[in-house]
Amino acid sequence: MKKFVNDPKQFVPEMLKGLALANPDTLTYDPEANLIARADAPRDDKVSIVQGSGSGHEPAHVMVVGKGMLDAACPGDVFAAPPTDYVVAAARRVNSPKGVLLLVNNYTGDKMAFEMAEEFADAEGIKVKTLFIDDDVAVKDSTYTIGRRGVAGNFFVIKAVGAASEAGADLDEVVRIGQKVNSVTRTMGVALTACTPPAKGSPLFELGDDEIEVGVGIHGEPGRARQKIVSADEIVDILLDPIVSDLPFADGDRVALMVNGLGGTPISELYLLYGIAHEKLVAQGITPVRSYVGEYCTSLDMAGASITLVKLDDEVEELLAAPAEIPIRTF
Amino acid sequence: MKKFVNDPKQFVPEMLKGLALANPDTLTYDPEANLIARADAPRDDKVSIVQGSGSGHEPAHVMVVGKGMLDAACPGDVFAAPPTDYVVAAARRVNSPKGVLLLVNNYTGDKMAFEMAEEFADAEGIKVKTLFIDDDVAVKDSTYTIGRRGVAGNFFVIKAVGAASEAGADLDEVVRIGQKVNSVTRTMGVALTACTPPAKGSPLFELGDDEIEVGVGIHGEPGRARQKIVSADEIVDILLDPIVSDLPFADGDRVALMVNGLGGTPISELYLLYGIAHEKLVAQGITPVRSYVGEYCTSLDMAGASITLVKLDDEVEELLAAPAEIPIRTF
Known part of the structure; x- marks a missing residue:
């Protein structure tokens, strides 16, 4: 293993x-x-937004804590859900009279930790709700999931609820917006290589020198199919068609x-890839009016990419255009 | 080769x-x-800033065209200097009565192309000056360079001259600022893996499974030494000590x-790495007051990193803090 690391633990x-x-x-x-929390959290005038997940997906989610996005992130270890205690501590840290929204990508471990944390936080008198994100069209169930997985499309949910909360929306309204954005967001990814967790020290799965994993999960979970590598044009078709038709x-x-x-x-x-996907959408009468190119939700050092589409109406477009100040540029 | 590519050409x-x-x-x-040029370039009220280089270093430089940074970028093919014609076309595209500043990282091929382009542009009546950047402390001369190489520290020069030009500084003043920032900027990098140019289709050099290249160039040029991989702490020492003492x-x-x-x-x-470097500097009484973590100047898919330090005074700090609007978040 060649990584910048001291003790993997x-x-x-x-x-x-x-x-x-x-x-x-x-x-x-x-x-x-x-x-990781905003220095100015909690603010009495806004719902606090929290997300946790396994680490290894950076910038998700610790690097999107800031104005207009998350108020706190409570990661677990690499590819491991945060313990319930961490989630409760995060809710406590940013507890606001307007309430706390917990965002969770839909994986069984995360779901259990967050549902239990919601109960504990509620018992402490924290006004709290939980919202699950499941944008990945690749598979119905997977290694770590019942139902669809939550992947990079998650960022659009964060951005929308972050913007709504900054504008003073109440907890029910923030939940409505989050559910709405999740319902119009679809993602699919492809891996060119496996990833290597620091504590394991070797690749998480095997992929041949000329193979790609279509529909891969962000923890290296199997997707729809393993096949020979093809051109970028063909890869965009392979990702985009199931998203568009879904x-x-x-x-x-x-x-x-x-x-x-x-x-x-x-x-x-x-x-x-962006240029190819943009033109293929335009050819179908679908117009990309907001673009996002870079790393949002990663799988350690995996080579690969995912494509996400969000169907916009005026409300969603306005929320996505709101200002945000976070360590990485995303929106 | 596994990349997202159609025709490598x-x-x-x-x-x-x-x-x-x-x-x-x-x-x-x-x-x-x-x-690639700013849609609003040229502006009569500002010096236009242009940089070109080989491609493969993205976001350098095409993704830092925008308000407060570059007015245009004219890349060559992967790891190849832009032809003189491209540089002249860029100067022509953003020609302003206040002048055009050409920024060049110090590589022999780029230097030749830009010096010839400056002559041609000058002959066309374009008011133009050229500034060379050479922040890499790793080696004195290298495969493609006489004198030090220009690497990621280049971004601080772009930011400072971009900010000065937005504020209305004249060409001589913009050059003075660029030279000043270059003179207080030092960088060194390390490679954990080689990179694979799309047209070559195989790694540019060989590096053993447990080896790193210390002081590597951004085209895979040899650096100071090849050695066994060590801890992140030790790697930071290996990079930071030559920078600080230089x-x-x-x-x-x-x-x-x-x-x-x-x-x-x-x-x-x-x-x-940032956390380690930050603490090692503080221990020496050197205070990081501005932080930059991410990809600024890459070498295709090479695993590795570089560290850059810029010595700040009030003038430089203010220029670095000025607003910028570019495709990637850098400043």
Whole structure:
């Protein structure tokens, strides 16, 4: 294994420490609960937004804590759901009279941790709701999931509920918006290589020198099919067709189009994919009016990419266009 | 080779097309000259800033065209200097009565192309000056360079001259600022893996499973030494010590600290490196007051990172803090 790492067990805490040191004015780091929070949270005038997940998906979610996005993120270890205690600590840290919304990508481990945390937080008198995100069209159930997985499309939910909460929406309204955005968001990904978790030290799965995994999960879970690598044009078709036909997206739709890198793919290739996907959508009468190219939800050092489409109406488009101030540029 | 690519010869044009499609309001793309320019360039009230280089270093430089940064970028093919014609076309495209500044990272091929372009542009009546950037402390001369190489520290020069030009500084003043920032900027990098150019289809050099290349160039040029991989702590020492002792940086200095990914390294590892570097500097009385973590100047899909330090005074710090609006978040 060749990585920038000291003790693999300290990989996540050392990353979080670096993140806090790089953002001293805006973020606070609580090592006890693996917790990154906005320095100005909680604010009495807004619902607080929290997301946790396994680590290894950075910038999701610790690097999208900030104005207009998350109030706190409580990651677990690499590819491991955060313990319930961490989630409760996060809800406590950003507890606001307007309430706390817990966002969860739909994986069985995360779901259990967050549902239990919601009960505990509620018992402490914290006004709390939970929202599950499941944008991945690749598979119905998977290694770690009953129902669809939550992947990069999650960012659009964060952005929309973050913007709504900054504008003063109440908890029910923020939940409505989050559910709405999740319901119009679809993603599918492809892996060119496996990823290597620091504690394992070797690739999580085997992929031949000329093979790709279509519909891969962000923990390396199997997708729809393993096949020989093909041209970028063909790969975009393989990803885009199931996304478009799923909602379905149709002639006349305005969309947000995201090409997300899975960690080991250079941004040059992501822009190349973006251009292809953009033109293929336009050819179907679907107009990308907001573009997102870069790394949003990764799988450590996996080479690969996912494509996400969000169907826009005026409400969603306005929420996505609201300002945000976070360590990485996303929106 | 596993990459998102159609015809390798069309890799750069297809990337540029994607970039332009993703940024229709702010960027224009001229396929004839491989040219990305601000949609609002030239502006009569500001010096125009142009940079070109080989492609494969994205986001450098095509993705940092925008308000407060570059007015145009004219890349060559992957790892190949732009032809003189492209540079002249870029100067022509953004020709302003206040003048045009050409920024060049110090490589022999780029230097030749830009010096000839400056002569041609001058002969056409364009008011033009050229500034060379050479922040890499790793080697004195290298495969493609006489004198030091220009690498990720280049971004600080772009940011400073971009900010000064937006504020209305004249060409001589913009050159003075660029030279000043270059003179206080130092970088060194390390590769964990080689990179694979699309047209070659195989890794550019060989690096053993447990080896790293210390002081690597952004085209895979040899650096100072090849050695066994060590801990992240030790790698930071290996990079930081030559940087600090070179200027030298000293107790009491305020600095900007950049940890730049070389293309294949996840941002989690970059933040881990940032935290280590930050603390090692503080221990020496050197205070990072501005932080930059992410990909700025890459080498295709190379796993690796570089560290850059910039010595700050009030003038430089203010220029770095000015607003910028570009496709990637950098500043």
